[in-house]
Amino acid sequence: MNTRLLKKSTFLTLFFWVFVSGLSAANASEKPNIVLVFMDNFGWGEPGFNGGGIIRGAPTPRIDGLAAEGMRLTNFNVESQCTPSRAAIMSGRYAIRTGNGSIPLGGGVYGLVQWEVTMGEMLSDAGYATGMFGKWHLGHTEGRFPTDQGFDEWYGIPNSSDETPWEVLDGYAESGVEGTYIYEGKKGSPPNKVKAYNLEQRALIDGELTKRSIDFMQRQVKKDKPFLPGVA
Numbered sequence: 001m002n003t004r005l006l007k008k009s010t011f012l013t014l015f016f017w018v019f020v021s022g023l024s025a026a027n028a029s030e031k032p033n034i035v036l037v038f039m040d041n042f043g044w045g046e047p048g049f050n051g052g053g054i055i056r057g058a059p060t061p062r063i064d065g066l067a068a069e070g071m072r073l074t075n076f077n078v079e080s081q082c083t084p085s086r087a088a089i090m091s092g093r094y095a096i097r098t099g100n101g102s103i104p105l106g107g108g109v110y111g112l113v114q115w116e117v118t119m120g121e122m123l124s125d126a127g128y129a130t131g132m133f134g135k136w137h138l139g140h141t142e143g144r145f146p147t148d149q150g151f152d153e154w155y156g157i158p159n160s161s162d163e164t165p166w167e168v169l170d171g172y173a174e175s176g177v178e179g180t181y182i183y184e185g186k187k188g189s190p191p192n193k194v195k196a197y198n199l200e201q202r203a204l205i206d207g208e209l210t211k212r213s214i215d216f217m218q219r220q221v222k223k224d225k226p227f228l229p230g231v232a
Contacts, residue, residue, distance in 0.1 A: 031127065031226040033217070036119075038089065038232045040082045040135070082160070083110075083137050086232070090118045090138065090149070100138065104159075111139020112149055120150025123228045131216040132156065133209045134232035147185040154185045155212050156232070157197050157205075164202045 046052045047060040049067040079085065083103045084095030090112065095101050104110035112118065120130045132146035132154040139145060140158035147154050163180040166172050182201065185191025195201060213229045220227035 033220075033226055034123070034128075034228045035217075036089075036228065036230045038086065038230065040232075082135075086136075086138050087112060090120070091116050092119075103137075109139075109141050109144070111137075111141075111144040114143060114148070116149075118149045120146065120228070120230070122150070124150045124152070127226065129216075129220045129223070129225050129227040131213070131227070131229045132232075133213045133216070133229060134205075135160065136232070142190065145183070145185060145191050147187045147189070147191060151230070152187045153216070154183065154191060155194075156209065157182055161197075161202055164197055164199050167198055 043052075044050055046056055047067070048054070048064040049060075049072075053059045053064065076089075079095070079102075081103045083100050087093075087095040087098045087100035091098050093116075098112055098116055100111065120132070124130050130151045132151040134156040136146050136154070136156060136158050137160060138149070142148075145154065145158065146156075157180060159180060166177065167179055180197045181193040182195050182197045182205070183191040184194045197205070209231060213231050216229050217227055
């Protein structure tokens with residue numbers, strides 16, 4: 001892993017776990033399965049293994065267990081915005097070098113361009129099955145979705161959950177601004193809008209992302225293929 005990917009911040013916490021269950025010792029060392037969970041608005045000191053947990057209001061035994069059993073990468077310096085952080089972890093480069101030094105404001109084209117080499121592309125080239133489940137925020141136009149950047153499949157939202165309250169704001173219906181949607185896509189085809197992403201769906205999406213992530217991993221185990229599901 002490029003050392004430029006390894007940074008730390010009080011704004012965002014990265015958990016990177018390597019699972020080798022179900023693989024032979026030789027295969028596990030060569031191509032371990034990788035599960036990447038990337039969280040916005042989750043402080044460094046929130047989980048128990050970093051001194052938080054019950055002290056911060058809620059125990060985190062499952063996360064603590066994964067941290068104890070897996071490999072912890074504890075130096076990931078990011079800004080207080082999600083897009084630069086996501087660009088850095090995907091590309092291994094400083095976010096400003098990919099044109100993603102801040103969150104996008106308004107509409108238009110933004111995100112990672114095709115000549116950037118992402119984690120999804122690198123692992124796909126190495127024979128991994130790659131999936132992205134959740135928030136992307138690295139492009140919401142043709143050629144810049146996760147399935148354009150090395151991921152075999154994607155289910156989630158292109159931008160931020162902050163957009164979900166729009167429909168209940170005064171004047172929104174008259175504004176002409178399009179609402180946000182949950183997308184589903186496969187590599188090689190444009191993603192499709194599955195349903196409107198509103199306040200109701202915001203409360204349900206975490207469960208759906210979990211279910212789809214587990215299904216993705218189970219399908220790859222049956223194929224005896226190494227995998228990377230990214231969950232955000």
